Amino acid sequence: MGRIFKTTAFLVLILVGIYIVLDIFLVLDNTAKYIILASLFLLFVCKDIQSHRQNKDLRIAHQKLKDINEITEAMLSTMRLEEILKLVMRDIRKELDFDQVFLYHLEETENRKLLKCIAYPGAVSMKGISRYNISVEETPGILFLSIKERKPYIVEDANRDSRVEPPIINELKLKSFAVIPIVVKKGPPGALIVSQSNLKRKITEDDFAPLLLFANQVGIAIENAKLLKETEEKTIVDELTQVYNQRHFQRRLPEDIELTRRYAHFLSLAMLDIDDFKHYNDTNGHPAGDMVLKQLSQILIGNLRRTDVPFRYGGEEFAVILPATSREGALIILEKVRKEIEIFPFEYREKQPGGKVTVSIGIATYPVDTKKAEDLVNCADKALYRAKATGKNRTCLYKDLAEKTGLRTEN
Secondary structure, X not given: OHHHHHHHHHHHHHHHHHHHHHHHHXXXXXXXXXXXXXXXXXXXXXXXXXXXXXXXXXXXXXHHHHHHXXXXXXXXXXXXXXXXXXXXXXXXXXXXXXXXXXXXXXXXXXXXXXXXXXXXXXXXXXXXXXXXXEEOOOOOOHHHHHHHHOOOEEEOOHHHOOOOOHHHHHOOOOOOEEEEEEOOOOOOOEEEEEEOOOOOOOOOHHHHHHHHHHHHHHHHHHHHHHHHHHHHHHHHEOOOOOOEEHHXXXXXXXXXXXXXXXXXXXXXXXXXXXXXXXXXHHHHOXXXXXXXXXXXXXXXHHHOOOOOEEEEEEOOEEEEEEXXXXXXXXXXXXXXXXXXXXXXXXXXXXXXXXXXXXXXXXEEEEOOOOOOHHHHHXXXXXXXXXXXXXXXXXXXXXXXXXHHHOOOOOO
């Protein structure tokens, strides 16, 4: 109301002033003066309405930029890729008013091209959500075109648009939607699909500007997250053997034990040590010893389950965390590993005592051997020393050591 009052008062003053000027300097009848004043009045009103609309558009654009800035700040607050994707899903729906959002990235190999759906409201998976994955055939669809051409598209009726990939209609159940490319410098490019399920508003090209700006920020955030992940992998992986290092072991074991305690499961820990490894190095040289460490780590990886995690604990010693595994289960797995190492044709193995490269293994289990997480490594080490002391090339349970020496174990 204040704006209208000020505008009206200003207009009245201007018109009165014009009327006085016309009355003084021009000899016109009242009708001509009123026509001139009416014309000026209409011109002023039209200009004011136009200015008001422009200001409104500017306010809307400013608000969209503010929303995108808030989204960007939220994405930059974390470098975890899964967290970034969750923020993408949440903020596009909340700030940009699209309730259906799908994030794809293009995976290209020699034999095929696959558009992997890595996020949609309620699910995030870098491995791809198989139900929504789209195989790229010889004739590229609109999603593939958007990625390759780095160009946004609007589909008003998917059922009538021959460019639309069938899974978008059959699985995503979309009718009207927009495709926005995500451009990245390194790694696979991607695209956003956005839509309104109830079609309460029509997607137009006016939506492209904020969506493209947002998609660019998503691309940058994903690249930064991947770079961080690669950097972290380098700090927790042993360079020689390519299994996790002791630093990661010290962080991982307490976390796994806490999960074991929470869900009332078992967790077994195995410590492995190469028998007479100093003799092998002194006889054959350290490069040959390094090759043994590499090959042994590959035997570990090849014979453990997907859930078991091997680590290079130090020197010639390795550790294996076996989640949700009892003593007996761990013994079966580690005995298989020990036998595979014993028969493996390591170079110069004939120079070793017994004519082969072997390992000694100690196993302890939480919570039956100890209920203290910090004692589990110590228990497994004692079992390992027992295996060494009783002839090497064998696996020893802490339980058996405790029964022979009178050490206390938990029931």
